[in-house]
Each structure stands twice: as structure tokens, then as C-alpha cells.
Amino acid sequence: MRFTFTEEQEDIRAAVREFCQKEFTPELARELARREEFPWELYRKACQLGFIGIHFPEEYxxxxxGYVEAAIVAEEMCRADSTLGTALILADIGCDVIMHFGTEEQKERYLSLVAGGRGLSAIALTEPARGSDLAACLDTRAIREGGEWVINGVKTLITNAPVAAFYITLCQTDLSAEPPYRGQTLFIVEADTPGLEASQIKDKMGIRASPTGEVSYSDVRVPDETIVGQLNRGFYHALAFLDESRVEIAAHAVGIAEGALDRALKYAREREAFGRKLVQLQAIAHKLAEMATKIEAARLLVYKAAWALDQGKLDPALSSMAKTLAGRVAVEVCDEAVQILGGYGYIGDYDVERYYRDAKITEIYEG
Ligand SMILES: Cc1cc2nc3c(=O)[nH]c(=O)nc-3n(C[C@H](O)[C@H](O)[C@H](O)COP(=O)(O)OP(=O)(O)OC[C@H]3O[C@@H](n4cnc5c(N)ncnc54)[C@H](O)[C@@H]3O)c2cc1C
Known part of the structure; x- marks a missing residue:
């Protein structure tokens, strides 16, 4: 058993850290969060340095x-800034489905598009009537007609809508399938396909530089070539995607927790109360120690899960445990960080309140 990163992995971590130190500023994060805008310039720069799609094959x-390196990128970016980091690491959301189940043409077209800084991906599973319960009969239907598929329906709470270049969309293709999830298929629908409309959902609690939106499909016609993986196996492909993606979400949760701890520790070393630095007050020191302990436990689980994926050992329970623990830890650590900063913790200028709001989503999306 070895609990160390390779030299190359440490180099990747150092490179991401350097990029964030140079390019991420709290002012930019606050401004984009206020405007609810994606950090396009940072995305293109991160692509040039190879951070987006770091786990895609080189030919695309x-x-x-692998996933350990993807976790390193997610952890470092979200530690440096929860808002900018989250937006960037979600730039390639859903692409793992194409990487594992897509055709050669799909991989060449879409993976290189996202990793090359030319467009964001999106994966549209959630509908107004169901998020967790995707096994039910979906309201978004794709019906075969005249040698094509005609898609009608609405997907909601979709990351990168309305600015994504394409939407990997889960549709019910066999209405009589029993159970219904055996009749679902994934299609890649490009943003400019006639009949597709996307709009932004505003005023989110957090991750406000990562757009979230609604996508509606009105007689959207797509050919067979847009199917990802197998017909009527879309539900299984989506579950496989979630098993991998949860590890990345868990890594970004750990990063957010670390960023909040960094800020709380810095403040506790500077602020004085009752003639001593906060960090010298035992009750505060205990809090900081507990925060660090929780982060370390979550971090170990996250890297174990990422390592397992890289070994080809898809373990849904391990991915889910990593995400559940890391999400909880992120929220708890941010909560304590706000508390340690006292009144200033509640004020935007000190950023921990933003980390707190950004952390909460890691307990919600992707189940
Ligand atoms: C910012 C943001 C970005 C998102 N991005 C995407 C995206 O890119 N693509 C996408 O498809 N979706 C996305 N989502 C949707 C997200 O994945 C869903 O909101 C989530 O899966 C929960 O589904 P739901 O909201 O329908 O809640 P519901 O499924 O209605 O669940 C409501 C509550 O009940 C609980 N619950 C549900 N089932 C059970 C059960 N069997 N036992 C016990 N408790 C249960 C849930 O945990 C939750 O607490 C995003 C959501 C947000 C907020």
C-alpha cells in the first residue's frame, strides 16, 4: 500500500496551483457570481494548459x-476558489459517457471540442417531475419517424444550459418497456438543432458562475448517429457516468472544504480576542483540528475511489460513499469557517459565506 502521489501527479498539482494563483482573483469570482456568468476566458486558458479533460485520451x-489526476485538478481549483473552480471543472460534464460509450466520430467531434476550449458539454437527465427517480418512464420522449428520431420534452436544472455546445439527453425510446428504464436512450443534441431552446435559471444559492438552465425539445429531429452507446441502454450508461462523476464532485467538495479551512486558519492567526489570537483559544483550535481531520478522512476516501476507477474497478458503493462524505464535510467545514470569522464570515468580502453557499450543491446534484 502506498499513500503517495507520483512525481508527475505532484507536478500537475503544482501547475494547477500556479495557474489558480495567477488567474483566480476573489474580485473576478464575486463579479461573475453577481452576474451569474461563466468564466469563458479562464476556461480557454485552462484548456490550453490541458486541465480540462485531463482524463480524456490524448487522441481526442x-x-x-486518469481519474486521480482529474481529482487533483478539481481539488486544487475549488480550493483556490469555490465559484471559479466549480464552473471550470463542470465544463466537461457528461463527456465520460461519450468517452466510454461513444463512437469514434462522437469522441473526435465532442471530446476535442470541450478539451480544446471551443465549447461546453451538458448532460440532461433531470426533468421537472423527476431527478432522483430516473428509473420511471421519462416525459422526454424520442419517437422513431421517417428514419429519424423526433424528441419532445423538457429537461431542467441542467448544468451549462443555456451556453453548452451540445446536450447529451436521456429520452424514453420504448414506451412499453417494463421496467421503463430498459427503454431509455441517450442522444447528443447540438445546441443549434432546430426545436431546441435553452434558458438560464437565475438566482441560485451558490455556484453562480456555473450556469444552470432549462432545455426544451419541440419536434427536435436527430439521426441514429446521435445515439450514445446502445439503443435502450441509456439508463445504464447514465448510471455508469454518475459512478465516475461522483468521484469528481467529491474531489471538488474536498477542495471547497480545504479552501474554507485555509481562510478560517488565516483569520484565526490574525484576529485577536480577549488579548490573544483566536487560534490560541482552545475552543477555536479544537474546531480547526476537527475541520482538518474531517477533510483528511474525506480526501482519503475520494482518492481511493479515484484510484479504483483508474484500476478499472467500477465500485458504485465506493463512489457514492466518497461523494456523500465529502459533500457533508464540505458543508460542515464551511459552516464552521463562517462561525470562526464571526460577523465578518457573514460578509461577502471575506468569501467564506460564498464557499458555504457553493458547498451545499455537492450534497444535492448527482444524487
Ligand atoms: C445547480 C444544479 C445543477 C444541476 N445539474 C444537473 C445536470 O447537469 N444534469 C442533470 O440531469 N441534473 C442536474 N441537476 C439536477 C440534480 O441532479 C437533481 O436536482 C437531483 O438529482 C435531485 O433530484 P430532484 O431535484 O428531482 O429531487 P427529488 O428526486 O424530487 O428528491 C427530493 C428529495 O428526496 C430525496 N429522495 C429522493 N428519492 C429518495 C429515496 N428513494 N429515498 C430517500 N430519499 C429520497 C432526495 O435526496 C431529495 O432530498 C442539477 C441541480 C442543480 C441544483
Whole structure:
């Protein structure tokens, strides 16, 4: 058993850290969060440095690395800034489905597009009537007509809508399938396909530089070539995506927790109360120690889950445990960070309140 990163992995971590130190500023994060705008310039720069799609194969514009390296990128970016980091690491959301189940043409077209800084991906599973319960008969239907598929329906709470270049969309293709999830299929629908409309959902609690929106499909016609993986196996492909993606979400949760701890520790070393630095007050020191302990436990689980994926050992329970623990830890640590900063913790200028709001989503999306 070895609990160390390789030299190359440490180099990747150092490179991401350097990029964030140079490019991420709290002012930019606050401004984009206020305007609810995606950090396009940062995305293109991160692509040039190979951070987006680092785990895609090299022939499709990726870095040829694995999930451990993807977790390192997510952790470092979200530690440096929860808002900017989250937006960037979600730039390639859903692409794992194409990477594992897509055709050669789909991989060449879409993976290189996202990793090359030319457009964001989106995966549209959730509908107004169901998020967790995707096994039910979906309201978004794709019906075969005249040698094509005609899609009608609405997807909601979709990351990167309305600015994504394409939407990987889960549709009910066999209305009589029993159970219904055996009749679902994934299609890649490009944003400019006639009949597709996307709009932004505003005023989110957090991650406000990562757009979230609604996508509606009105007689959207797509050919067979847009199917990802197998017909009527979309539910299974989506579950496989979630098992991998949850590890990345868990890594970004750990990063947010670390960023909040960094800020709380810095403040506690500077602020004085009752003639001593806050950090010298035992009750505060205990809080900081507990925050660090929780983060370390979550971090170990996250990297174990990422390592297992890289070994080809898809373990849904391990991915889910990593995400559940890391999400909870992120929220708890941010809560304590706000408390340690006292009144200033509640004020935007000190950023921990933003980390707190950004942390909560890690307990909600992707189940
Ligand atoms: C910012 C943001 C970004 C998102 N991005 C995407 C995206 O890119 N693509 C996408 O498809 N979706 C996305 N979602 C949707 C997200 O994945 C769903 O909101 C989530 O899966 C929960 O589904 P729901 O909201 O329908 O809640 P519901 O499924 O209605 O659940 C409501 C509550 O009941 C609980 N619950 C549900 N089932 C059970 C059960 N069997 N036992 C016990 N408790 C249960 C849930 O945990 C939750 O607490 C996003 C959501 C947000 C807020």
C-alpha cells in the first residue's frame, strides 16, 4: 500500500496551483457570481494548459491521464476558489459517457471540442417531475419517424444550459418497456438543432458562475448517429457516468472544504480576542483540528475511489460513499469557517459565506 502521489501527479498539482494563483482573483469570482456568468476566458486558458479533460485520451485532445489526476485538478481549483473552480471543472460534464460509450466520430467531434476550449458539454437527465427517480418512464420522449428520431420534452436544472455546445439527453425510446428504464436512450443534441431552446435559471444559492438552465425539445429531429452507446441502454450508461462523476464532485467538495479551512486558519492567526489570537483559544483550535481531520478522512476516501476507477474497478458503493462524505464535510467545514470569522464570515468580502453557499450543491446534484 502506498499513500503517495507520483512525481508527475505532484507536478500537475503544482501547475494547477500556479495557474489558480495567477488567474483566480476573489474580485473576478464575486463579479461573475453577481452576474451569474461563466468564466469563458479562464476556461480557454485552462484548456490550453490541458486541465480540462485531463482524463480524456490524448487522441481526442485530452491529457491521457486518469481519474486521480482529474481529482487533483478539481481539488486544487475549488480550493483556490469555490465559484471559479466549480464552473471550470463542470465544463466537461457528461463527456465520460461519450468517452466510454461513444463512437469514434462522437469522441473526435465532442471530446476535442470541450478539451480544446471551443465549447461546453451538458448532460440532461433531470426533468421537472423527476431527478432522483430516473428509473420511471421519462416525459422526454424520442419517437422513431421517417428514419429519424423526433424528441419532445423538457429537461431542467441542467448544468451549462443555456451556453453548452451540445446536450447529451436521456429520452424514453420504448414506451412499453417494463421496467421503463430498459427503454431509455441517450442522444447528443447540438445546441443549434432546430426545436431546441435553452434558458438560464437565475438566482441560485451558490455556484453562480456555473450556469444552470432549462432545455426544451419541440419536434427536435436527430439521426441514429446521435445515439450514445446502445439503443435502450441509456439508463445504464447514465448510471455508469454518475459512478465516475461522483468521484469528481467529491474531489471538488474536498477542495471547497480545504479552501474554507485555509481562510478560517488565516483569520484565526490574525484576529485577536480577549488579548490573544483566536487560534490560541482552545475552543477555536479544537474546531480547526476537527475541520482538518474531517477533510483528511474525506480526501482519503475520494482518492481511493479515484484510484479504483483508474484500476478499472467500477465500485458504485465506493463512489457514492466518497461523494456523500465529502459533500457533508464540505458543508460542515464551511459552516464552521463562517462561525470562526464571526460577523465578518457573514460578509461577502471575506468569501467564506460564498464557499458555504457553493458547498451545499455537492450534497444535492448527482444524487
Ligand atoms: C445547480 C444544479 C445543477 C444541476 N445539474 C444537473 C445536470 O447537469 N444534469 C442533470 O440531469 N441534473 C442536474 N441537476 C439536477 C440534480 O441532479 C437533481 O436536482 C437531483 O438529482 C435531485 O433530484 P430532484 O431535484 O428531482 O429531487 P427529488 O428526486 O424530487 O428528491 C427530493 C428529495 O428526496 C430525496 N429522495 C429522493 N428519492 C429518495 C429515496 N428513494 N429515498 C430517500 N430519499 C429520497 C432526495 O435526496 C431529495 O432530498 C442539477 C441541480 C442543480 C441544483
Amino acid at each position: 485532445g485530452g491529457g491521457g491521464y
